[in-house]
Amino acid sequence: MEVRIWGARGSYPASGARFSEFGHHTPCVAVSEGDDLVVLDAGSGAAALGEYLRENPVRRVHLLLSHFHHDHLMGLPFLLFGAGEQAAISIHTALGSDVPLQTTIDTLFSAPFFPADPARLLGRVAFCAHPVGADFAVGDFAVRSAPLDHPGGSAAFRVSRGRTSVVYASDLEASLEPSTALVALALKTDLLIHDTMFTRQESEARRGWGHATFEAATALAHAASVGVLAGFHHNPLHDDEMLRARERDLAALCEGAFMAREGQVIRL
Numbered sequence: 001m002e003v004r005i006w007g008a009r010g011s012y013p014a015s016g017a018r019f020s021e022f023g024h025h026t027p028c029v030a031v032s033e034g035d036d037l038v039v040l041d042a043g044s045g046a047a048a049l050g051e052y053l054r055e056n057p058v059r060r061v062h063l064l065l066s067h068f069h070h071d072h073l074m075g076l077p078f079l080l081f082g083a084g085e086q087a088a089i090s091i092h093t094a095l096g097s098d099v100p101l102q103t104t105i106d107t108l109f110s111a112p113f114f115p116a117d118p119a120r121l122l123g124r125v126a127f128c129a130h131p132v133g134a135d136f137a138v139g140d141f142a143v144r145s146a147p148l149d150h151p152g153g154s155a156a157f158r159v160s161r162g163r164t165s166v167v168y169a170s171d172l173e174a175s176l177e178p179s180t181a182l183v184a185l186a187l188k189t190d191l192l193i194h195d196t197m198f199t200r201q202e203s204e205a206r207r208g209w210g211h212a213t214f215e216a217a218t219a220l221a222h223a224a225s226v227g228v229l230a231g232f233h234h235n236p237l238h239d240d241e242m243l244r245a246r247e248r249d250l251a252a253l254c255e256g257a258f259m260a261r262e263g264q265v266i267r268l
């Protein structure tokens, strides 16, 4: 299984040379094996993934959306354009919303918000809205989900194939005592990708904003005995120098942990 980080920044893309090491794009992580490409969120990094797929086509693209905030969706049309006509594409959520998934996506990517005709863009996409906390399958991968504490709701996903798994938990407010649901979801996973947007001081000043510290991420990593922890959803105000320093502090708390870098490939 290969995990590739296409975007690790949170809230909005960070521009400029001092953000080049950890990257500019907002959340998008691709998990691939065989004919399946599982895409976790479609932030601006999904546009770069779409360009990559023009040269490296795949048969099945399964997009799992944690929630609908702009930083997790802005790259969606460009992912679809890049995946091309030959790929079977499905979009999944586990938010249990009353509004049909296709209606939400259609609204975002039609006039006056987007120039393309949504029927042309989304006509061949299969929409799958799962209940909160649902388990489901995408191609040859199994997916488990768990609800997260985030304004408007969000979902974490455990994506596994055989005995190998990755857990994606972005956009959550988390304490040093992780919920039993999240510990169960992340139990003994090979890779935990977890929101580490705020420093402790920032999180105290921004309670209710729905983001986590690396101390909270570490608490979950330890409680669930995960293989390795990757910090994610980097604050767009934290430049490379600050993230390198935070990465050192994170690794001191949790052996082998690192801050995810755009373009990074992790083989499990």
Ligand SMILES: [Zn+2]
Pocket: 010, 011, 069, 071, 072, 171, 233
């Ligand atoms: Zn976000």
Ligand SMILES: [Zn+2]
Pocket: 067, 069, 150, 154, 171
């Ligand atoms: Zn969000």
